[in-house]
Every structure is written in structure tokens, then in C-alpha cells.
Amino acid sequence: KNEVEQSPQNLTAQEGEFITINCSYSVGISALHWLQQHPGGGIVSLFMLSSGKKKHGRLIATINIQEKHSSLHITASHPRDSAVYICAVEAGNQFYFGTGTSLTVIP
Amino acid sequence: GAVVSQHPSWVICKSGTSVKIECRSLDFQATTMFWYRQFPKQSLMLMATSNEGSKATYEQGVEKDKFLINHASLTLSTLTVTSAHPEDSSFYICSAEGLVIRNEQFFGPGTRLTVL
Numbered sequence: 001k002n003e004v005e006q007s008p009q010n011l012t013a014q015e016g017e018f019i020t021i022n023c024s025y026s027v028g029i030s031a032l033h034w035l036q037q038h039p040g041g042g043i044v045s046l047f048m049l050s051s052g053k054k055k056h057g058r059l060i061a062t063i064n065i066q067e068k069h070s071s072l073h074i075t076a077s078h079p080r081d082s083a084v085y086i087c088a089v090e091a092g093n094q095f096y097f098g099t100g101t102s103l104t105v106i107p
Numbered sequence: 108g109a110v111v112s113q114h115p116s117w118v119i120c121k122s123g124t125s126v127k128i129e130c131r132s133l134d135f136q137a138t139t140m141f142w143y144r145q146f147p148k149q150s151l152m153l154m155a156t157s158n159e160g161s162k163a164t165y166e167q168g169v170e171k172d173k174f175l176i177n178h179a180s181l182t183l184s185t186l187t188v189t190s191a192h193p194e195d196s197s198f199y200i201c202s203a204e205g206l207v208i209r210n211e212q213f214f215g216p217g218t219r220l221t222v223l
Contacts, residue, residue: 033150037212043141043202045150086212088151095200097214 003027006087006098013105019074021101023087026068034061034072035086037100043086046072077105110134111203113215120191121223127187128218130201136181137203141212142174145198157184191222 004025013019023032034046047054047061049070054061058077063070074081082105087098110133120126130140139158143151155176157163163176173195175187184203188195200217 035151043143043151043153043212045152048150084212088214095198095214095217100212 002099003091003096004087004089004098006085006101008101009099010102011104013077013103015078015105015107017077017105019077019081019103019105021072021085021087021103023070023072023098024068025070025087025089025096027089027091027096029068029089029091031090032063032070033088033090034070035088037084037086039083046085074103079105079107081105111137111201111213111215113199113201113218115218116216117219117221119221119223122192123190125187125189126191126220127185128199128201128220130184130186130203130215132182132203132213135203135213137184138181139204140178140184141202141204142176142184142186143200143202145200151200154186188220191220193222196220196222 007022031048031050033048035043036046037043049061049063058075060073084100084102086100089096112131114129118126141156142154144154145151153166154169155163155165157176157178159178159181165171178184198217198219201215202212204212
């Protein structure tokens with residue numbers, strides 16, 4: 001069983017739609033990261049969370065420590081949001097990564 | 108799923124010494140490997156992109172002579188921190204992109220470097 005589970009694995013949306021990607025984890029964490037990877041590129045860090053909620057532009061990330069769950073929301077999605085989104089958690093001296101959610105936004 | 112290992116998982120060294128970190132894809136071939144570092148209480152930062160058989164591409168602000176990257180085979184990339192100093196103490200993570208399934212990345216467990 002993976003320590004970090006993401007859903008959905010693949011997601012296709014129409015431009016303008018509100019998108020949610022979910023992440024559940026089973027270990028005690030000190031922080032949770034949402035990462036983005038565009039095709040052919042390296043990973044870009046979107047958020048680092050240890051509690052509550054963060055917002056950056058059209059992106060919102062929330063975390064519920066008690067439920068061991070985090071969500072990444074994209075409002076008014078755009079084709080340039082098409083990428084793989086990865087949830088990663090810091091637990092002790094180690095990182096655990098989800099397998100990623102591949103998002104395609106269609107014009 | 109595919110497995111990426113890193114060695115060592117943690118290392119302590121004296122200031123001025125060099126440290127080599129290995130990143131291996133255990134059951135798949137990786138054309139591209141990425142190296143990241145994480146400062147305490149901060150998120151991951153991409154250091155460089157490594158392609159098998161060619162020179163690594165470094166991100167702005169990362170000293171290529173300080174952080175030597177070698178990607179000699181499709182299953183191994185190494186990061187050498189040369190003349191390490193205490194400010195190089197960090198968590199270094201690699202990821203590998205599959206040869207068959209592009210855009211799918213698999214992460215190593217990370218290496219904690221402490222420079223005294």
C-alpha cells in the first residue's frame with residue numbers, strides 16, 4: 001500500500017471548469033507539497049502546507065490534518081494548466097510521493 | 108510501480124570534503140533524471156536536469172562546478188557536492204523519467220546531507 005494516494009489518476013476538463021485533485025496519506029507528516037510538472041519539464045513546487053489553506057492565483061490548496069487529506073483546486077481552468085500534479089508528504093526524514101494526476105484541459 | 112533508489116540515505120561529512128550521491132532506477136531505464144534539494148521548512152527546488160550521455164542542464168543560480176552531475180547510464184545518475192560547506196546541508200532528492208512511459212516520474216527516497 002502506498003503511503004500517499006492521489007485521485008483521480010487522469011482528468012480531462014473543459015476550459016473554465018473547476019478542478020479538484022485529492023491526496024490522502026497514511027503517515028504522520030510535518031508538511032505536504034503540491035508539485036506540478038509540465039510535459040518534458042522538471043517539477044515546480046506549487047504549495048507547501050502544514051495546516052489550513054493557501055491560495056495562489058487560481059490555485060487553492062487545503063489540508064485536513066485530522067483526516068490526513070489534502071485537495072488542490074484549480075478555478076477557471078485553462079489549457080496551460082495541463083500538467084501532471086503530484087502530492088508529496090514529508091514524514092520524519094523522508095519524502096513520500098503520490099503517483100500523480102495527469103490533467104488535460106481542453107479549449 | 109517503478110522503483111528509484113538513492114544512496115546513501117544520509118551522510119555526515121566535514122567541511123571541505125566532497126560527497127557523492129547516487130540515484131538508480133532499479134527496474135526501468137530512465138532517459139532523464141532530475142535533482143532537487145530542499146532547505147529546512149521550504150519546498151523542493153529543482154537543481155538540474157540530467158540526460159543520459161550528455162551534460163546536465165542546471166537551473167539558474169545552481170553552480171555546476173559545485174554540484175557535479177553525471178548520468179553515465181540509463182539507470183544511474185550521480186550528484187557530487189564538491190568542497191561541501193555547512194550551507195550545503197540539505198535534503199537531496201532525485202527523480203527519474205521512464206524511457207517507455209514519458210512524463211511519468213518516480214522519486215527516490217532522498218539523501219540527507221549534513222556538513223559539519
